[in-house]
Amino acid sequence: MGDRTLLQVTGLVKSFPLGGGFLKKPSGWVRAVDGVSFTVARGESFGLVGESGCGKTTLGRLILRLMEPTSGRVTFDGKDIFAMPRTELLQLRRRMQIIFQDPYSSLDPRMKVEAIVTEPLRATSNRTRSQRRRVAAEILEKVGLRAGDLDKYPHEFSGGQRQRIGVARALCVRPDLIVADEPVSALDVSIQAQVINLLGDLQEEMELAYVFISHDLSVVEHVCDRIAVMYLGSIMELAPTVEFIRQPRHPYTEALLKAVPFPDPHRRSEPVLLEGDVPSPVDPPTGCPFHPRCAYCFDRCRREKPSSEEIEPDHWTACWLNSGRGLEGEQT
Amino acid sequence: MSPPLLDIQDLQVDFHTPEGIARAVDGVSLAVLKGETVGLVGESGCGKSVTSLAILGLIPSPPGKISAGRTLFEDRNLLAIGPQALRRLRGKEISMIFQEPMTSLNPVLPIGRQVAEPLMVHRNLPRSAAMEQAADYLERVKIPSARKRLNDYPHQLSGGMRQRVMIAMAMICGPKLLIADEPTTALDVTIQAQILSLMMALKEESRMSMLLITHDLGVVAQTADRVLVMYAGEVVEAAPVTDLFDHPFHPYTQGLLRSMPRLGGHDRGRRLKEIPGTVPPSTETLVGCKFADRCPDAFDRCRKEKPEPAGIDRDHWARCWLFEFPKKRGVHG
Numbered sequence: 005m006g007d008r009t010l011l012q013v014t015g016l017v018k019s020f021p022l023g024g025g026f027l028k029k030p031s032g033w034v035r036a037v038d039g040v041s042f043t044v045a046r047g048e049s050f051g052l053v054g055e056s057g058c059g060k061t062t063l064g065r066l067i068l069r070l071m072e073p074t075s076g077r078v079t080f081d082g083k084d085i086f087a088m089p090r091t092e093l094l095q096l097r098r099r100m101q102i103i104f105q106d107p108y109s110s111l112d113p114r115m116k117v118e119a120i121v122t123e124p125l126r127a128t129s130n131r132t133r134s135q136r137r138r139v140a141a142e143i144l145e146k147v148g149l150r151a152g153d154l155d156k157y158p159h160e161f162s163g164g165q166r167q168r169i170g171v172a173r174a175l176c177v178r179p180d181l182i183v184a185d186e187p188v189s190a191l192d193v194s195i196q197a198q199v200i201n202l203l204g205d206l207q208e209e210m211e212l213a214y215v216f217i218s219h220d221l222s223v224v225e226h227v228c229d230r231i232a233v234m235y236l237g238s239i240m241e242l243a244p245t246v247e248f249i250r251q252p253r254h255p256y257t258e259a260l261l262k263a264v265p266f267p268d269p270h271r272r273s274e275p276v277l278l279e280g281d282v283p284s285p286v287d288p289p290t291g292c293p294f295h296p297r298c299a300y301c302f303d304r305c306r307r308e309k310p311s312s313e314e315i316e317p318d319h320w321t322a323c324w325l326n327s328g329r330g331l332e333g334e335q336t
Numbered sequence: 337m338s339p340p341l342l343d344i345q346d347l348q349v350d351f352h353t354p355e356g357i358a359r360a361v362d363g364v365s366l367a368v369l370k371g372e373t374v375g376l377v378g379e380s381g382c383g384k385s386v387t388s389l390a391i392l393g394l395i396p397s398p399p400g401k402i403s404a405g406r407t408l409f410e411d412r413n414l415l416a417i418g419p420q421a422l423r424r425l426r427g428k429e430i431s432m433i434f435q436e437p438m439t440s441l442n443p444v445l446p447i448g449r450q451v452a453e454p455l456m457v458h459r460n461l462p463r464s465a466a467m468e469q470a471a472d473y474l475e476r477v478k479i480p481s482a483r484k485r486l487n488d489y490p491h492q493l494s495g496g497m498r499q500r501v502m503i504a505m506a507m508i509c510g511p512k513l514l515i516a517d518e519p520t521t522a523l524d525v526t527i528q529a530q531i532l533s534l535m536m537a538l539k540e541e542s543r544m545s546m547l548l549i550t551h552d553l554g555v556v557a558q559t560a561d562r563v564l565v566m567y568a569g570e571v572v573e574a575a576p577v578t579d580l581f582d583h584p585f586h587p588y589t590q591g592l593l594r595s596m597p598r599l600g601g602h603d604r605g606r607r608l609k610e611i612p613g614t615v616p617p618s619t620e621t622l623v624g625c626k627f628a629d630r631c632p633d634a635f636d637r638c639r640k641e642k643p644e645p646a647g648i649d650r651d652h653w654a655r656c657w658l659f660e661f662p663k664k665r666g667v668h669g
């Protein structure tokens with residue numbers, strides 16, 4: 005990819021203290037993000053899927069340095085975002101934005117749309133108020149709202165319209181990267197389609213890159229060029245979308261895809277049921293984090309955590325089954 | 337054919353709101369046969385939950401009021417039998433499961449006790465016998481080491497486990513009808529698959545009927561025998577599940593099916609079909625069809641006069657003027 009690389013995440017770790025407090029030792033740690041690496045190219049849609057609590061939101065916030073990591077690196081356009089001083093980070097924020105899941109709670113109900121949409125502009129540029137208003141009006145039209153909406157409050161809009169306001173806010177600084185954290189999960193299908201189409205149109209027009217976080221595999225398939233699946237803070241598989249969906253190589257990806265209820269009554273499947281729950285990240289299993297639920301688990305999986313390997317060009321998995329080393333390990 | 341187990345006719349539910357009277361359910365008719373699974377689908381706010389709450393007399397009043405309709409369960413009109421008789425029915429002959437188990441589980445009561453409770457109330461079993469059966473049932477719904485967990489509190493369980501406890505509680509008296517309101521919406525897909533498969537297995541065993549409320553067309557396709565599609569308080573289309581997916585008639589049903597991305601589909605990167613606009617507020621009284629404003633096929637009649645349900649096929653009907661004027665379809669879109 006070379007200089008097409010926009011974002012590079014390397015060995016990122018984030019642990020949260022458990023039950024600690026002021027002057028109190030924490031009783032344990034949650035490894036919410038546990039050694040994650042990947043890159044995102046300019047203009048690319050990178051999908052991040054996985055079940056509740058696997059670390060998607062934490063990873064998304066780390067990418068924008070909305071929180072500090074425990075260890076690891078994130079570079080944006082070649083610059084290490086955790087090494088840079090606050091002032092430089094503020095400038096960089098113009099180029100990376102976030103859209104939140106909940107169109108109801110993520111907009112301040114006491115602020116008018118104009119103030120909401122121009123907030124990132126106020127923080128990062130010294131344009132005058134009327135200049136900012138002009139930018140906001142333009143962006144609103146772009147997301148399918150009207151300039152007249154600038155003087156309204158969030159409660160005057162429907163869920164889909166509020167999500168458009170969230171998109172407008174992220175766009176008004178003309179970023180290169182948007183982290184979209186479950187941007188359509190709270191919306192009904194018919195409205196979801198409107199927002200997905202909008203995100204697609206804007207990407208084409210503005211050469212935007214997305215880190216698109218969702219637990220809905222069909223949405224991610226539709227939107228993304230590549231998909232990574234997380235489990236207990238680790239990426240288990242990463243592949244171009246078509247391969248990811250058609251030829252998953254990690255048992256977890258396979259199980260996840262099979263669990264999606266297919267909207268066709270002629271294809272009623274007995275899903276391959278994944279037994280049990282996702283284990284707690286407070287007390288993660290030894291070895292491969294997925295091994296307690298994996299149908300193919302063998303000795304080595306319980307002992308040793310597999311690292312991510314490129315098994316085909318651009319297709320990565322962290323699974324002993326896909327690694328020559330798995331069988332060797334068994335023979336000894 | 338034997339009469340339906342549940343037969344709702346022209347149900348109407350109003351809420352008094354500061355903006356005026358909101359008709360949340362506007363003339364819904366719905367039947368569930370013995371052993372049948374009926375899916376009730378539609379977007380947020382269309383009246384699915386209010387319909388189901390009305391069946392068991394659980395509409396908060398005020399602000400809500402059932403202003404018209406009849407709800408026959410076997411030969412009893414549930415809207416007329418009074419709160420005491422309804423309470424005796426609830427949990428015994430008709431049970432409910434909700435989306436968020438924490439709203440119906442008691443946070444300060446151990447789960448074993450909660451599952452045993454319906455047996456003590458409805459079957460007059462002594463506590464020890466009820467607890468014994470509760471333990472058995474918790475094993476059946478696959479709570480791992482159920483017997484050791486009888487004294488656990490709901491917050492000590494995962495979301496999927498809590499939903500299993502809810503199912504055990506709902507099913508332990510062997511109800512004739514289970515109303516499940518978005519039972520898996522809050523769960524991860526792998527857990528959803530487990531819970532749905534458990535519900536369907538228990539249902540097969542007991543020949544129970546089920547009214548399954550969801551906004552997920554995938555869930556409906558995988559579980560229902562018959563489907564009703566609601567829009568703005570009305571049922572706009574009803575059909576056996578295969579007919580509905582193969583030959584949706586109402587432009588709203590068609591729109592819903594088209595707007596959904598499908599896993600492994602060939603629509604990647606292409607634009608999804610949108611349904612423009614949004615649902616009209618339920619405080620607005622509209623003449624004509626409530627979907628007309630968003631409908632690609634609407635013509636003058638649709639805005640002037642409300643369509644009555646019309647049969648397309650045996651068991652398949654829709655509320656749409658296109659039934660009488662099929663040539664109007666597609667002329668604008």
Ligand SMILES: Nc1ncnc2c1ncn2[C@@H]1O[C@H](COP(=O)(O)OP(=O)(O)OP(=O)(O)O)[C@@H](O)[C@H]1O
Nearest residue numbers: 020034036055056057058059060061062063219285
């Ligand atoms: N501020 C925090 N303090 C302690 N633990 C946290 C904190 N934020 C997240 N966690 C824990 O880190 C793990 C990952 O959480 P995260 O919100 O990133 O998951 P997610 O994949 O976004 O889940 P969801 O799909 O439910 O949004 C969870 O176990 C969560 O409880």
Ligand SMILES: Nc1ncnc2c1ncn2[C@@H]1O[C@H](COP(=O)(O)OP(=O)(O)OP(=O)(O)O)[C@@H](O)[C@H]1O
Nearest residue numbers: 351360379380381382383384385386387396399618
């Ligand atoms: N207690 C209440 N007071 C006022 N209005 C109410 C009340 N409960 C429901 N409504 C209104 O009734 C309508 C139908 O609501 P209902 O909960 O049945 O929708 P739903 O189809 O179940 O939606 P969802 O998919 O979001 O659960 C909505 O417009 C809602 O605002």
Ligand SMILES: [Mg+2]
Nearest residue numbers: 060061062185
């Ligand atoms: Mg999250």
Ligand SMILES: [Mg+2]
Nearest residue numbers: 384385386517
């Ligand atoms: Mg509801």
